Amino acid sequence: MRWIYITFALLAGAGLAVQAGANTQLRLSVGNPLKVSLFSFIIGTIVLTVFVFFNNRIPLNSDFLSQTSWWHWTGGILGAIYVVAVIILAPKIGVFYLFGLLVVGQILCSLVIDHFGWLGFERRPINFSKTVGLLCLIVGLFIIQNSKN
Secondary structure, X not given: OHHHHHHHHHHHHHHHHHHHXXXXXXXXXXXXXXXXXXXXXXXXXXXHHHHHHHOOOOOOOOHHHHOOOHHHHHHHHHHHHHHHHHHHHHHHHOHHHHHHHHHHXXXXXXXXXXXXXXXXXXXXXXXXXXXXXXXXXHHHHHHHHXXXX
16 A cells, blocks of 8 residues: 555656646746746646535535644645745756755755654654765755756
8 A cells, every 4th residue: 555655656746847847838928927826726726626526525614723723824825935936946947956955955844843743743853864865865966966967
């Protein structure tokens, strides 16, 4: 069963690279990264609305509002910032380098979140192998950035 999760994660990651290209190309027509991001989120909202509508296991009620903290809603804000950043940065530094930087940022932040058990995650302390893995990513990025085309 684990291979299904790994495959899904790999496909989702590949989808992010394709999304960067699609949104960057859409920017050429629309001209503004904020408008492109808005259109991207509108389409995503429509798709998710259809999924929720046809999925009977998802209850539609407002009880969840009283059970959430303000910071639980920051995921949408961070998602919007991410999409705008990718639209702006992909043509400037290239998709490969951009996603390398994004992965390093994600891994670094994930290490800290896991180490302290923040955001409701189980505490998983930073260890030597995790630190070496992060350093390998950073060295790889340095090689990528300094390579000749």
